Amino acid sequence: MSIPPITPFPSGERSSLGRPFLWQSDAPLPERPQAALNVGAHMWIPNQYACDTIALDDDPELLRARIRDWWGITDDVSARKTVGLLLDGMHSATFEVIAPLVAEATNRSPGHDPEVHREFLAARAAARGESPGYWISHYNALYNLRTAKILRNTVSDRHFPTHIRAWDLGRLPFVVRTCLSSGFLEVDECWPMLFAALDSARSYYANWRQFAHGVVIGRAYWSALTDIGKAGDAAQVAGNWVNALLVRSDSPWRRMPLWPEEEPQRRVP
Structure with a gap:
């Protein structure tokens, strides 16, 4: 299967390419938990979330307001329902x-x-x-x-995808982490949700570069649903995020591939 090209967008001082990835611990997480967090890594830069922990330091009231305004989540039921929709392919x-x-x-x-x-x-x-x-x-x-x-x-044209599973799966870790720190989810139910998203991502994509392609197209499509005039900017912003992940040495995607090194890379249609 051909891999879509990823061309870096021009970046200035305000670009996501200039923001550091945050790492809290000197000891790395085991492969599976870190890979599960990496599924949502394109959202860690704009929200300044650490790459190697499920916990957030933000004020719970602020997080509850954010997840309510952005996602309509107000309790544990709506949190679990949203996670289920993302796993099923919300968009x-x-x-x-x-x-x-x-x-x-x-x-x-x-x-x-x-x-x-x-x-x-x-x-x-x-x-x-x-x-x-x-x-x-x-x-x-x-x-x-x-x-x-x-x-x-x-x-x-040639590389346009037939699905945008990366767009749905890539937003799930943000929802899970925010709902955990908002008090809507418990940590023992969050990791299975994150692992489910990781397993699904591995069933659709061979590597982070293909996953990144789905994120960019998905965000452009999501933006076009409300304002086609902003879709280009939405794609460029997502392009900045994923290019930082693909090229920066401190990126979680550079530190750990989508598939474990010892396992063959594959893609299931």
Whole structure:
């Protein structure tokens, strides 16, 4: 399988590439816990979370306000539900249905017109008791993202993914860590959640570079759902995050690969 190219975005003093990764302990974590935390590593720089601990030093009240405002999480039930949705593919599950249609439309394949696709999605949603508007709006967001050439050509064409599992799995550690320090989750249930995300990431990706590709596309798609005009900036911000992880010597991704060294790298479609 070809690996999508990752080209560093220009970085200045305010770029994520200039911020240090935080490490709290001189003794490294065992491989599996550290790899599980690394699944969410692209969110450690912007939030200044340490890379090698599940605990957070931030004020619990501040964390509760953050997780409520950003995720709508207010208690243990909503915390567990959100984690479950991320493991199931909160955004990727929809993406995986519409991405092949958008690919055919952008390639101008015979019989694959955007209006035909919208009619199909509306009929599909109605038959399943779902909102046609939901599916059409997601289709439009991805179609606009690809046809507007907001992303690099190498990403929008030959290397465009069929799923964005990295975007969902990569946000799970942030939710788990924040909910733990907010008092919504217990530590003995958090590690199984993190390990589940790690195992899922390993089933979809061979290495961090492929995982990074999913993060960038996922964030651009997520932004396009609300404002296509901001999708390019969203992709660039995510690009800064993952490039820091891919090139910096203090990066958790550089210190530990997605797969243990002794295990073969693989990808399950």
